Amino acid sequence: MTNAITHAMACRRCLYTRRHPLGLVIDDEGICSGCRIHEEKDRLDWTAREARLRQLVAPYRSPGGGAYDCIVPVSGGADSYYVVHWVKERLGLNPLLVHYNTYYNTALGIRNLANLRIRFDCDILVQNVNPESVRRITRATLRQFGSVYWHCLAGQTVFPVQTAVRYRIPLIIWGAHQGLEQVGMFSHEHEVEMSRRYRRDHDLMGREADDLLTLFDTLTEDDIWQYRYPGDDDLDAVGVRGIYLGNFVRWDPKAQHEAMMARHAYGTAPFARTFDCYDHVDSYVYMDIHDQLKLYKHGYSRVTDHACREIRHGRLTREQGLALVRRHEQAPLQHLDLFCHWLGVDARALQFILDQHRSPDHWQQPEPGRWIFSGPSTREPATASDAGVDAGFRANDTLERGGSRAYIVVGKGYP
Structure with missing residues (x-):
């Protein structure tokens, strides 16, 4: 796909396209409705x-x-x-x-x-x-x-x-x-x-x-x-x-999380599939197999959501956001065995089911067992800014499993 077609479908400011599952429009200036509504945050009282x-x-x-x-x-x-x-x-x-x-x-x-x-x-x-x-x-x-x-x-x-x-x-x-x-x-x-x-x-x-x-x-x-x-x-x-x-409150998740980390000891942890280590640290699945399914079905994953948010808040350029998407978007799953054990399925059987939900708009299968992805991160050319991009997120804990193969059902009180 050419860059001209890509830019016709994608917002010039963030990384979202008209194929966003929630519905998105792009105006005559090439700016999406999400970016336009975000502008309200700088003009509302x-x-x-x-x-x-x-x-x-x-x-x-x-x-x-x-x-x-x-x-x-x-x-x-x-x-x-x-x-x-x-x-x-x-x-x-x-x-x-x-x-x-x-x-x-x-x-x-x-x-x-x-x-x-x-x-x-x-x-x-x-x-x-x-x-x-x-x-x-x-x-x-x-x-x-x-x-x-x-x-x-x-x-x-x-x-x-x-x-x-x-x-x-x-x-x-x-x-x-x-x-x-x-x-x-x-x-x-x-x-x-x-x-x-x-x-x-x-x-x-x-x-x-x-x-x-x-x-x-x-x-x-x-x-x-x-x-x-x-x-x-x-x-x-x-x-x-x-x-x-x-x-009613100017919403800025990065600033809000960092305030809660400092004031109320909110715990955060790094993920392989995104640079944001503040969200969804309570789940082994959200930033893992759930995120993979999102990429299969919609052609983008949570790292794109995080990049678009940071671009709108002015902390990343579009090029830097795209570089972070390239870095994280197809990182290997880390907790697939845990999910398979819980659901009671074999990993190969699970992958067969997952493959049934790949969107033909974003994935082509030239031969059995081989898939080619054609999302925005692969269509737009890489730039020199792809190297060394830092989004400024810092984890204060980890998601280590401690050798356990079981999800935690009910937690005890924290001393």
């Missing part, structure tokens, strides 16, 4: 946005101070520390933390989660779905539409809503909206809230729990019922709403 946030949460404060004011979904990675910091220390709310156990836990993630609830002195509810059901669901979603993370996304987005209904706590506070941050699906000023439709169409790849039940699989009602979104009557009776902190 964030003091006024914070005042708007305080006004919004005020009616949800417990009058006597003895009840939970809101729900905050958390994990041992991502933006959990920063969201709880804002909710507890900046807004002065009393949150109930909720956590869906993905069963892909690293020791560092368990430590981070325990440290989180202790540092911020918060109560937490943890959902542990029957691990045999989780395994059956993962086998089904992997075969049907190439996802080993559906159950994580489904559980992480439904358990907080179920808890809001069950405990009659109407306000849920999430971090940033993925569609806004990546592709400019909305403006910050739209103040878009979490919805059943966005969850189904994007988080769950168009498949609700009931869509997994087919005549050709082994899943039953007992496997999937805990992933059902509450009905409208139940939601309306409590007045459940989910707001995104990123609509």
Whole structure:
């Protein structure tokens, strides 16, 4: 493919293309909608946005101070520390933390989660779905539409809503909206809230729990019922709403993580497949086989997301971002044997299934067992800046497995 065609499909500022799975448009100047919405971060009055946030949460404060004011979904990675910091220390709310156990836990993630609830002195509810059901669901979603993370996304987005209904706590506070941050699906000023439709169409790849039940699989009602979104009557009776902190606070994950590392001892670790060592340190799978599947299906992986974000924040040039993508994009998987052992499949059989989900837009197979990738990192020419690019991320821990072949199911408290 020629450079002219490449640039017609790709943003001139970041590395995203029109094939982004969330949907992306490129304007007449060659700039994508995600970059255009990111420009709002430099022109919005964030003091006024914070005042708007305080006004919004005020009616949800417990009058006597003895009840939970809101729900905050958390994990041992991502933006959990920063969201709880804002909710507890900046807004002065009393949150109930909720956590869906993905069963892909690293020791560092368990430590981070325990440290989180202790540092911020918060109560937490943890959902542990029957691990045999989780395994059956993962086998089904992997075969049907190439996802080993559906159950994580489904559980992480439904358990907080179920808890809001069950405990009659109407306000849920999430971090940033993925569609806004990546592709400019909305403006910050739209103040878009979490919805059943966005969850189904994007988080769950168009498949609700009931869509997994087919005549050709082994899943039953007992496997999937805990992933059902509450009905409208139940939601309306409590007045459940989910707001995104990123609509009211200037969102900058690198700066936020580094602040939480310094202030609250958030633990980070290096990955082979990206330069960002702050996100998703709680999972052996996210930056491993899940990331490989993303590359197979969409022609790009998480390192591109990280590079685009850093380009938009002005910490990398486009050329430097592309160099980091080339360096990390096809790094070998480090925890494939662990995943195979957990799922109960042979590595060669698993690879056969994975290959069924390669997109012909990005992968060609000239002969059996040989694949050629044609993503943006292979189409655009390398430059002298490819050597020695440093994105400025620093790990303070590791993801070492310590010889164990088992995922950590339930973690003990951190002393």
